[in-house]
Amino acid sequence: QVQxxxxxxxxVQPGGSLRLSCAASGFTFSTYQMSWYRQAPGEEREFxxxxxxxxxxxNYADSVKGRFTISRDNAKNTMYLQMNSLKPDDTAVYYxxxxxxxxxxxxxxxxxxxxS
Numbered sequence: 001q002v003q004x005x006x007x008x009x010x011x012v013q014p015g016g017s018l019r020l021s022c023a024a025s026g027f028t029f030s031t032y033q034m035s036w037y038r039q040a041p042g043e044e045r046e047f048x049x050x051x052x053x054x055x056x057x058x059n060y061a062d063s064v065k066g067r068f069t070i071s072r073d074n075a076k077n078t079m080y081l082q083m084n085s086l087k088p089d090d091t092a093v094y095y096x097x098x099x100x101x102x103x104x105x106x107x108x109x110x111x112x113x114x115x116s
């Protein structure tokens with residue numbers, strides 16, 4: 001079965017960095033576009049970034065462009081999100097997502113808190 005497991009979240013001061021990971025299993029990871037989303041308290045889940053199967057094409061939300069970098073290692077079935085220059089507004093639960101056919105799969109999420 002499809003499984004997505006996020007890790008790497010935590011508490012960081014403004015201006016700091018974190019790297020999130022999403023370990024995937026149960027499907028052919030290298031053939032699917034992968035995405036990161038986030039959900040802040042009281043807010044709707046929002047798109048952060050996505051990456052095409054080969055890793056050659058990436059897209060970012062305007063709010064993270066220039067600060068976050070999405071990447072993947074198809075040999076390890078893992079996607080990453082390097083987050084730099086973090087701001088309090090980046091505080092949220094971060095989720096990885098894959099759509100296979102008509103079904104969307106989500107991980108359980110990892111909490112990122114940016115606070116001094």
